[in-house]
Amino acid sequence: MFRTHTCGELKITDVNNEVTLAGWIQRIRNHGAMTFIDLRDRYGITQLVIDEDSSDTVKKQLTELGREFVIQVKGTVRERSSKNRNIATGEIEIGVVNITVLNSSEIPPFTIQDDTDGGDDLRMKYRYLDLRRNKVRDNLILRAKMAHAVRSYLNEKEFIETETPVLIKSTPEGARDFVVPSRMNEGEFYALPQSPQVFKQLLMIAGFDRYYQIVKCFRDEDLRADRQPEFTQIDCEMSFVEQKDILETFQGLTEYLFKEILDIEVTEFPWMPYSEAMEKYGSDKPDIRFDMLINDISDVVKGKGFGVFDSAEFVGAINADECSCYTRKQLDQLTNWVKRPQIGAKGLIYVKCNDDGSFKSSVDKFYSQEDLKIWADTVGAKPHDLILVMSGDREQTLSALGELRLEMGNQLKLRKKNIFKPLWVVDFPLLEWNEETERFHAMHHPFTAPKPEDIHLLETDPGKVRANAYDLVINGVEIGGGSVRIFDSELQAKMFGKLGFTKEQAQDQFGFLMNAFKYGAPPHAGIAFGFDRLVSLFAGLDSIRDVIAFPKNNSGRDVMIDSPSQIAQEQLDELSLKLNLKE
């Protein structure tokens, strides 16, 4: 061993002990006749002192040391004459007897400290240096603790952790696949799994009863702050269970994590139908830390000669408490905000509810005080409040109002990071019409079971069929989702039919699964949590990059190892591949 102790453990009770430490030089404070060195490792920082008592050798070595050098130090623990109460080892220091430079360091491109001077680009390029910083390392330690807690909980519930293959088969549904050419099977490709979906269902058919895996998944789609091309799921499946059994089990997991990791009691997990989420929050992942619900005011605003509303399919409003003081400038800014292409609204109408009970709106020309009073009553507005109204196509307007609601929540500081409000969004539609391909797509995935009472709609009105599918949403973040599965080969075949597969295509792509259903498939259901998102939520971060050791950038590149990269012609030849690059 290069050390007898870490840099975080020596205390006043260790005084006079001879110790050996090893670590990185965080900072050197040279006072001429005496010098302090902060020695850092994963566990903490210990102050080294070199003064008149130190040997000439050590004093001479001092001149050659620099930031981020790795050194081994032998010395004596002594009590500091001026103590630092801010750090764990602040009462002691090491009188240095001997220094061994284990490795020197070039001057790092940014300083390794909590408030680093490095920008994101640089930190990613030198991620191994960034990972030396407390904040980044703590995120990964949090991640490790959470993974451990997940395993404890699920193991205790008799789940079997099972690995599934990474080289699998490309399937037409869902996200774009990452593909891997097969050398031994010329012209054929593996795909990396978008999730272990079919394997976990096959494990249920195999009688495993309860499966889980903390597993990498891969989707070749454009990135976001909360989306990486490779990400980690807590993937689970259970047999002989219904929807409520899954929800209870994984509510339990979530409660356990909040308690174990953050030591907080989070026990309210309301169930909200998808339709209600869309109508009241304009989103399938509502942030229920605050209300400001969307109200349908179509009926009360129409017929007064205001063409924009009269011709609109839907008019909706949110009520911002105590915001009647918003200035013209602020309202203009909000209007511009909703008119950005990302929101795409045509405009924004406001009603200020004045202190004296009167109203001031941007549509006073069309609506009397009495009219506006009815609006206010409909949305539950009091004096001092501000009503914000948008109109248009129903779905788009609900969605835009949902975005506006979140923005107002931000402006009013209603989205506190230390408050956690989970909910289950349930009864998702089974199918979703896709304009581009002009066919129905599975909203969750093609193995999701329709609600038994809605099966009859499959033939008449497929878009209306609800699924036994559910999402766990916390603070407006989709943390997890799952469904009760189809376990009948005929119903599964019918689903593939609805999704526009021919019998041959279905057989070719998923024949193995439908065959397996013929050999005694138990009723089963499952769920997967986005582990990166869960960790970033617990860490109070908006980006999952900060909880991934080596993440990729916006363009899916790893700027540290510079991947993806070209491969040698020999490799292409071996794989029988020929490039056909666009200009």
Add this chain to the structure above:
RNA sequence: GGUGGCGUAGUUCAGUUGGUUAGAAUAUCGGCCUGUCACGCCGAGGGUCGCGAGUUCGAGUCUCGUCGUCACCGCCA
């Protein structure tokens, strides 16, 4: 595929209406300093203003293109 922000010293940033030799902080290097812990003080070095074209007497500043990066929309069963 699209919308927007950013790109200036090793780093983080400022840079006015287009106008003299492009600044600050920090880091680095040198000197002084016996209780610092963001040590302090004095000094020094450090710039292809991302790249390319254009407008102009003159471009870090304006225009177009391009590259990089970030956020978002589309996309993500």
